[in-house]
Amino acid sequence: MKIDATDARINAIAATETQLKNFSDQKQVKDATATLPYNPDSSKATSNDKVTIQVDISKSTLETLQKVGNVSDLLVTTAQNIRKTDESLSAGTAIITQMKENLGRIVKQYPPFPPDDRDRMEILMSYSGLQKQITSLMVPPPPPPVYEKVQHLWSNLFPNQSQTLQTPQLPANVPDSHIKAAADQLNNLQNQVGLVQEALGNSVKGR
Numbered sequence: 001m002k003i004d005a006t007d008a009r010i011n012a013i014a015a016t017e018t019q020l021k022n023f024s025d026q027k028q029v030k031d032a033t034a035t036l037p038y039n040p041d042s043s044k045a046t047s048n049d050k051v052t053i054q055v056d057i058s059k060s061t062l063e064t065l066q067k068v069g070n071v072s073d074l075l076v077t078t079a080q081n082i083r084k085t086d087e088s089l090s091a092g093t094a095i096i097t098q099m100k101e102n103l104g105r106i107v108k109q110y111p112p113f114p115p116d117d118r119d120r121m122e123i124l125m126s127y128s129g130l131q132k133q134i135t136s137l138m139v140p141p142p143p144p145p146v147y148e149k150v151q152h153l154w155s156n157l158f159p160n161q162s163q164t165l166q167t168p169q170l171p172a173n174v175p176d177s178h179i180k181a182a183a184d185q186l187n188n189l190q191n192q193v194g195l196v197q198e199a200l201g202n203s204v205k206g207r
Contacts, residue, residue, distance in 0.1 A: 031070050078145060081142060082204060084140055086139065086197055086200050089193050093194070096134070096186050099131065099167065102124075103170075103179050103180075106124075106184065109178060115173060115175075121172050125172075134167055136164075139165065142203075159191045
């Protein structure tokens with residue numbers, strides 16, 4: 001499964017984030033302009049004929065507006081955090097794809113590489129380099145409201161509360177049978193990542 005930068009999940013998350021940010025900004029603009037002096041005819045006005053409009057807001061209404069502002073800020077932050085999680089998972093999937101391609105070069109080789117073949121050793125060294133990259137990739141969990149919906153999938157993907165994707169290690173002298181098994185594990189891992197990303201996308205859409 002190939003993950004593209006224009007993935008629909010990321011677009012949905014970004015769109016939600018933008019809409020919520022615009023809502024918050026519009027509310028702030030309305031609140032700010034409520035106290036500005038009003039001049040019905042600025043072309044004829046002088047310093048002595050300005051009219052100031054004063055709006056009286058009850059305490060309960062003000063508290064409601066403040067709560068709406070807090071909720072909108074929370075939703076914007078939630079959308080931003082979901083997007084970070086999804087982008088980190090996409091980066092991990094891209095590395096997994098490269099790791100699978102490297103192992104495929106060994107598995108599909110016919111006749112098989114001799115154990116001490118130089119090309120085979122270079123492929124495994126490249127695999128180890130990619131494994132270091134994915135080990136250093138920290139995937140932040142989604143925020144609590146969304147985490148509750150994907151917790152069962154998240155726990156399978158990140159056992160022991162780890163925040164890194166676990167991939168099989170392959171030493172230089174590993175037999176081809178172990179390499180094939182590792183490729184199968186990577187394929188299963190990639191499918192698990194896809195399930196988590198799908199669940200994240202559905203949470204944004206409210207499914």
